[in-house]
Amino acid sequence: PTHLFALGIAAAAVVIWLIITPFFMFHTAGQRQVAIVYNFSGTITGKKDPGVVVTMPWQHVKKENVGILHDEWQFAENNSAVSKDQQPVFGKLAVNYQIESENVVDLYKRVGASWKTIIVDSRVPQVFKETTATYQTPDITAKREQLRRDVRERLAEELSPYDIRVVDVFVTNLGFSDSYTNSIEAKQKQVQDALRQEAKIREAEAIGDQKVATAKRNAQANIAEAK
Secondary structure (H helix, E strand, C coil), X not given: CHHHHHHHHHHHHHHHHHHHHHHXXXXXXXXXXXXXXXXXXXXXXXXXXXXXXXXXXXXXXXXXXXCCEEEEEEECHHHCEECCCXXXXXXXXXXXXXXXXXXXXXXXXXXXXXXXXXXXXXXXXXXXXXXXXXXXXXXXXXXXXXXXXXXXXXXXXXXXXXXXXXXXXEEEEEEECHHHHHHHHHHHHHHHHHHHHHHHHHHHHXXXXXXXXXHHXXXXXXXXXXX
């Protein structure tokens, strides 16, 4: 009886395995996804395109988004960028990027599933800070579009070897320290005060010239009358 009981348990296990196994063999990958196929040992064997994905019972998949991704990085007091003249630069950098679908397996083999943390999250802030460091502080706002293009080009160079394509870059909310902002406002006020003072001088000179002209006309009239 014990032998028969053991055989029954073994047979039941086989039946259960046969029933459950197909559920682990079928997967679905979305329209903007690919399925990275792993063996039981963790070795990558390839990828499957969007749709129904069939694998062997000893395989599993990791789905990866190959559509356009969007991430943002804030540069505030605790991690500000710096200008060429050593002024803190605050702002927000938004990046749209995309994995090259045909090379995603190579990316996984070289870097792993944590490629975003290892590559993108480390390279993007570094590139932004290196780029702002080539600009004088006044030029960062005056040449914002050029700054955006420079960041995009340098970031594309950094990510291209990993088959990550930079779609676009946006730089917003640019700002500086309170001390720098206050100094700029003080300078602007000095300029405005100087312009107002200059305008008053010109006005006074114009009034003076008008009085001189009037006096000359009166004198000429008196001379004519005397003659």
